[in-house]
Each structure stands twice: as structure tokens, then as C-alpha cells.
Amino acid sequence: MRHRETTAPSNPILPVAEQLGHGNGDWPHLSDSSGRTVVQHLMVAVNQPVNQYERACRAWPILTARAATGKTITYGDLAMQLGMHPRPIRFVLGKIQERCLDDKKPPLTILVVNQSGRPGTGFIAWDVENLPEGFKKVFAYPWADDPNPFAFAGDGSTPEALAAHIVRRPQEASAVYGRIQNRGVAQIVFRLALLTAYGQRCTFCGLSIESALEAAHIIPWSQASHADRVLPSNGLLLCATHHALFDSGILTIRRDHKIECRKQALPGHRWNQADRQAVVALHGQTMSPPTDQRHRPSDAAIAHRAKRLRR
Numbered sequence: 388m389r390h391r392e393t394t395a396p397s398n399p400i401l402p403v404a405e406q407l408g409h410g411n412g413d414w415p416h417l418s419d420s421s422g423r424t425v426v427q428h429l430m431v432a433v434n435q436p437v438n439q440y441e442r443a444c445r446a447w448p449i450l451t452a453r454a455a456t457g458k459t460i461t462y463g464d465l466a467m468q469l470g471m472h473p474r475p476i477r478f479v480l481g482k483i484q485e486r487c488l489d490d491k492k493p494p495l496t497i498l499v500v501n502q503s504g505r506p507g508t509g510f511i512a513w514d515v516e517n518l519p520e521g522f523k524k525v526f527a528y529p530w531a532d533d534p535n536p537f538a539f540a541g542d543g544s545t546p547e548a549l550a551a552h553i554v555r556r557p558q559e560a561s562a563v564y565g566r567i568q569n570r571g572v573a574q575i576v577f578r579l580a581l582l583t584a585y586g587q588r589c590t591f592c593g594l595s596i597e598s599a600l601e602a603a604h605i606i607p608w609s610q611a612s613h614a615d616r617v618l619p620s621n622g623l624l625l626c627a628t629h630h631a632l633f634d635s636g637i638l639t640i641r642r643d644h645k646i647e648c649r650k651q652a653l654p655g656h657r658w659n660q661a662d663r664q665a666v667v668a669l670h671g672q673t674m675s676p677p678t679d680q681r682h683r684p685s686d687a688a689i690a691h692r693a694k695r696l697r698r
């Protein structure tokens with residue numbers, strides 16, 4: 388997902404200088420209230436990986452305020468308000484666009500436009516042939532009623548950092564979930580935690596291609612406690628195929644972590660050779676559990692699922 392701006396790139400140092408209140412003049416030697424000079428700020432920026440979530444957290448209220456007043460904003464203006472170069476703003480807008488699509492909200496990033504009043508080519512959340520209708524939807528939506536979905540990143544946190552925290556201290560999962568408060572972000576964090584817990588391998592077949600690995604809840608999201616929505620012990624890392632088979636109840640796990648193929652979930656199906664290889668052959672095999680005992684599927688989660696499947 389790309390969000391490409393078309394405004395001419397400007398001096399990358401200017402936004403930082405402007406943030407410090409020095410848009411012109413002898414900026415490299417000027418300092419802010421902490422005594423840090425513009426050059427020192429830039430050194431910090433260069434040495435730290437850029438946190439697009441933190442930028443999205445600051446961009447969100449700027450965009451929703453524009454929506455409330457029925458106005459657009461140019462890539463250059465938004466970049467200046469965020470204290471960044473306009474070029475990488477597409478990454479920030481990509482995060483916001485993804486959230487709006489996932490959360491089925493109006494396409495907020497439609498408001499970020501180039502000099503001709505149109506969003507850049509990275510904007511895919513609405514039909515660009517019918518922009519007026521998209522603007523209307525965004526202007527009419529009560530954004531003030533929704534929390535900022537990137538609030539978790541306000542202190543510089545990232546989904547990776549939250550997932551690492553859960554893996555290290557699973558007893559604090561409920562508090563971590565409380566900071567997230569957004570289903571899509573929680574799902575990202577849950578998957579990252581499972582990728583670590585399972586060493587990036589499908590626990591059923593061993594497939595290790597990360598883009599094909601997904602996070603499956605054992606107790607489904609809607610019935611899970613806050614902690615169980617992000618805890619590896621209520622999940623399995625599965626390849627896309629085995630995730631679909633797990634969700635449809637054709638594959639499941641027992642308390643001893645043996646895989647069970649439930650042919651009864653697919654009555655009348657003619658099991659061909661490929662089906663037998665990828666599915667039936669797993670029956671009775673032991674899944675590869677996480678090495679850390681705390682992340683193995685909990686008895687409570689497995690019992691909850693068994694009861695649900697029996698119904």
C-alpha cells in the first residue's frame with residue numbers, strides 16, 4: 388500500500404528547524420528548550436528507526452480535525468505539521484489507510500491531497516473517479532467519538548515492542564491490551580507475539596515463510612478475555628491453509644497437543660490424495676509447541692474450543 392505525494396521535496400532539515408521555531412536563518416546552531424541543537428536532533432533521528440505508528444498517532448488528530456471542518460490538507464502542510472520530509476509521509480498515510488480499511492471507516496486519508504486537490508497514487512481506499520462522494524463520507528463521520536487507533540504509539544511504542552513485552556511478561560497481557568484498544572492493532576501484536584513464541588513456523592506442518600503465517604485464536608476473539616485476545620497461550624501460529632482448516636473445525640488440537648482431523652466436520656467430502664497429505668496425515672501427530680512453557684496452548688483454551696466444537 389503506497390501513498391505517494393507529488394509535491395516537490397523540500398529541504399529535509401527545514402521541518403525540524405521549523406519545529407524548533409527557526410524556519411529561516413542560522414538554524415544548525417540554534418537549540419530548543421532541552422539545549423539540543425537542530426543537528427543533534429537530526430543525529431538522533433538518523434540513528435533511530437523511524438516509528439511510523441508514532442507519526443500516525445500525531446497525524447490522526449490533524450486529519451480528523453480537518454474532517455470536522457470539511458477541509459483537505461496538502462502533503463506538504465501535513466509533513467510540516469509532523470516535522471518531517473513530505474516524501475516518506477506515504478508510509479504514515481499507509482498505516483492510517485490500512486486502519487480505516489480494516490476498521491471499515493470512511494477513507495480518512497482522502498483528505499491529504501496534492502496541488503491539484505487530489506490524493507496521490509498510493510490512495511486506494513476509495514474510487515478516485517468519485518472523490519466528492521468520498522469527501523462527503525469523511526466529512527460526515529463523527530471522528531471525535533472514536534479513540535485514536537494509534538494512541539498506543541504516543542510514547543514511541545510499536546506493535547513489535549508490545550509483542551515483545553507480552554512474550555517476556557505474559558502476566559501483563561491484559562494491561563498491554565488495555566493500551567491497544569483496537570482490534571486490528573491487537574491482531575498485529577498477537578501475530579508478532581506468536582511468530583516469536585513459535586519460532587516462525589506453522590505449528591502443524593513447519594512451513595516457515597513468514598508472509599504465509601497467521602495468528603489463530605483458540606478461544607475466538609468475541610469470547611476471549613482481554614488478556615486472551617493477545618496471549619500466545621490462546622493461539623496457534625498456523626500457515627494460511629491450516630488456519631482456515633482450524634477455523635472451520637476440520638483440524639483441532641487435544642490437551643496432549645496432538646492434532647485431530649475431524650472428518651465429521653465435512654460430511655460427504657471425497658478426500659483426495661492432496662487432502663490426505665495436507666490434512667488427514669496430520670491426525671494423531673503432535674504439534675510443535677513453543678519452547679517456553681508459558682506460551683503453549685492452555686488447557687482452559689483447548690477445553691473451551693472442544694466444548695464449542697461439540698455443540
Ligand SMILES: [Zn+2]
Binds near residue numbers: 593625
Ligand atoms: Zn501449516
